[in-house]
Amino acid sequence: MSMPTSIETLSRSPTANRVRGLKLLANCSRCSIRPASVCSALDAGALSEFEAIGREASFAPRMIVFMEGERADAVYTVTSGLVRLFRLLPNGQRQIVGFGLPGDFLGLPRGERHVYSADAAVGTTACRFHRQDFIMFAENHTRFLRRLHDAAVKALDLAQEQMTQLGPRRADAKIASFILSMRARWMEINGAGESVPLPMSRQDIGDYVGLNIATVSRTFTRLDRQGVIRIVPKGVRILNFPALRQLAEQ
Amino acid sequence: MSMPTSIETLSRSPTANRVRGLKLLANCSRCSIRPASVCSALDAGALSEFEAIGREASFAPRMIVFMEGERADAVYTVTSGLVRLFRLLPNGQRQIVGFGLPGDFLGLPRGERHVYSADAAVGTTACRFHRQDFIMFAENHTRFLRRLHDAAVKALDLAQEQMTQLGPRRADAKIASFILSMRARWMEINGAGESVPLPMSRQDIGDYVGLNIATVSRTFTRLDRQGVIRIVPKGVRILNFPALRQLAEQ
DNA sequence: CGCTAGTTTGATCCGGGTCAATGCTGGTGG
DNA sequence: CCACCAGCATTGACCCGGATCAAACTAGCG
Known part of the structure; x- marks a missing residue:
């Protein structure tokens, strides 16, 4: 925020x-x-x-x-x-x-x-x-x-x-939950698969899950480097669902 | 938590x-x-x-x-x-x-x-x-x-x-907000003044506002030492309303 | 091509989490 | 009536994750 x-x-x-x-x-x-x-x-x-x-x-x-x-x-x-x-x-x-x-x-x-x-x-x-x-x-x-x-x-x-979600959870858990929840919502609209649109800015995501913009950015980058997701323009592509779900549960 | x-x-x-x-x-x-x-x-x-x-x-x-x-x-x-x-x-x-x-x-x-x-x-x-x-x-x-x-x-x-309240706020802001919101609720019940009953445990408060029990305890103690509140059995007494409100706004 | 808003990344610092010891209180039974 | 115990609260020492500040980078867009 x-x-x-x-x-x-x-x-x-x-x-x-x-x-x-x-x-x-x-x-x-x-x-x-x-x-x-x-x-x-x-x-x-x-x-x-x-x-x-x-x-x-x-x-x-x-x-x-x-x-x-x-x-x-x-x-x-x-x-x-x-x-x-x-x-x-x-x-x-x-x-x-x-x-x-x-x-x-x-x-x-x-x-x-x-x-x-x-x-x-x-x-x-x-x-x-x-x-x-x-x-x-x-x-x-x-x-x-x-x-x-x-x-x-x-x-x-x-x-x-x-x-x-907002409680004292780790940054990667918050971001993972966020991605999965956005995916679930897009699924209802267009049944999309592993590609998740994220039209909002990093700042918006931070103000939603309770993280600083820098932390949001770093966490996305880290998940990308770990091969869990791939950052694409205006969204992400989920590469490793089980890993993402596991992170979200922390 | x-x-x-x-x-x-x-x-x-x-x-x-x-x-x-x-x-x-x-x-x-x-x-x-x-x-x-x-x-x-x-x-x-x-x-x-x-x-x-x-x-x-x-x-x-x-x-x-x-x-x-x-x-x-x-x-x-x-x-x-x-x-x-x-x-x-x-x-x-x-x-x-x-x-x-x-x-x-x-x-x-x-x-x-x-x-x-x-x-x-x-x-x-x-x-x-x-x-x-x-x-x-x-x-x-x-x-x-x-x-x-x-x-x-x-x-x-x-x-x-x-x-x-749950977002990334400081511990004393969370606790101050919590005390004021509990006070407002008791007011509706028995119109109490500066005395605020807190029947729940420190752990409960922490699980509510998103803080560790140790931090909850420390924060209460600090507010007490600063003369903003006085800790009494099963509750607090508010000594300095303006200060408490100011903290809650952070 | 250059401007602007947004994003990424680095360096540093501090608040609060964690772990653990100690203190306190109210209830129970000898 | 007091000693003991269990559960909760307090306090201390330490450490780490994420905030902060700032700089570099990137992507649209006129």
């Missing part, structure tokens, strides 16, 4: 005019991440009804989606790119509490205000719905509501899991 | 015949922690109806309330003592994910199985309800249901908060 980064992130991100593009949804039925999203619970009829209340939003890197404390008046389904979910601590450090991947649903806190902030880590697109429209739609489509509930359970579970 | 402790904890805790006592609820209307519990949402009539489906359970120190992975067929409201909520990690370490204080509601995961374990840190009493009875009752009492929802929100918020 580093103070400078979080400050920079904020000052470089204009809070006004956040959304780069905002146009009608083209065709949900052809949407490639639909199977992995809450929309998978909708049949053709419901889908076109749903399409009518949504808009496509796109975010340039570092653009803010919403801020902690703001009224939550819109909800999102990420369709491409990567969203960082984070809290700014009193001392200026940034704790990333999660990553929003394509298919992930964001922005519906239990209360009326967001409890964490969200910004785009890379160029990102999402479907945007007004909270009221969305809730009304959900209440008229029971299967969809249940699917939303499932999504919430999954998020809670991920958060609990993350709590156990 | 220490491996031996978690192992001991398990082996010393018989899984059979866990509940020491199990008798009818005496008189909910006179229950001293009712204002702080979900039962506060019930009027006299509903309360006696509620009384009829509950039983009082008591747990000796180290007795298990429920285990991660088990079917969740009973729910609890803690009435006295302290419950530890924890996960056992693959390497044998124990991560305490929360403490159940008097008034806290436990044991209703979103799915049908518990996602963490719970045991008594000290002699503890709780009201026990069969899950089905409880859910049926709740569905017939809307105010109660809403109150339950609030409790869930609070728990989720605490978990997120805890995530930000």
Whole structure:
């Protein structure tokens, strides 16, 4: 975690005019991440009804989606790119509490205000719905509501899991767990094999698992040299699964 | 975190015949922690109806309330003592994910199985309800249901908060935050002032905030010597609030 | 081609982990 | 009533992993 980064992130991100593009949804039925999203619970009829209340939003890197404390008046389904979910601590450090991947649903806190902030880590697109429209739609489509509930359970579970990762574990254990958990999440989206995309920066990874950027970098390098993974542009390729799993258990 | 402790904890805790006592609820209307519990949402009539489906359970120190992975067929409201909520990690370490204080509601995961374990840190009493009875009752009492929802929100918020505490923070910052958060929770129960009960062991505190028992002890001692707190039996007394708050922010 | 943001790598230092000895306290039985 | 014991807390000595600071390197991108 580093103070400078979080400050920079904020000052470089204009809070006004956040959304780069905002146009009608083209065709949900052809949407490639639909199977992995809450929309998978909708049949053709419901889908076109749903399409009518949504808009496509796109975010340039570092653009803010919403801020902690703001009224939550819109909800999102990420369709491409990567969203960082984070809290700014009193001392200026940034704790990333999660990553929003394509298919992930964001922005519906239990209360009326967001409890964490969200910004785009890379160029990102999402479907945007007004909270009221969305809730009304959900209440008229029971299967969809249940699917939303499932999504919430999954998020809670991920958060609990993350709590156990953040404790006093060794750097290579944290990084190994991180790689495996990202792999598991990509698997649900595109069934990928040993290749794991990591679109976020080293700093983001550090702020997520609780390590300094230098330590993150060194640990990746070490795992690469040990032949456990191979570092590739914007990701890694897993070479030795058993070794990686063993490290993750430490 | 220490491996031996978690192992001991398990082996010393018989899984059979866990509940020491199990008798009818005496008189909910006179229950001293009712204002702080979900039962506060019930009027006299509903309360006696509620009384009829509950039983009082008591747990000796180290007795298990429920285990991660088990079917969740009973729910609890803690009435006295302290419950530890924890996960056992693959390497044998124990991560305490929360403490159940008097008034806290436990044991209703979103799915049908518990996602963490719970045991008594000290002699503890709780009201026990069969899950089905409880859910049926709740569905017939809307105010109660809403109150339950609030409790869930609070728990989720605490978990997120805890995530930000576990990161790479200094030992005195972690301990200071811990003391202040325990104080805030006791305040809701008995409005106590600068005196903060800490019924759990040093090991429990360490497994919660992510510190070694030795470091926990040393940090308490240091804060005491610095005049920020005074260590008293089973707790601390806060002597210098501003200093403690300042430490917590680091 | 050169600028900028991000990444890697090196050198150094310190906080907290580890191991182990000692101290304290409350419960038990002679 | 006191001696003993078990479990927990405290304290000390030592060491190591990761933070910090800083420099060199690399990859996009205009």
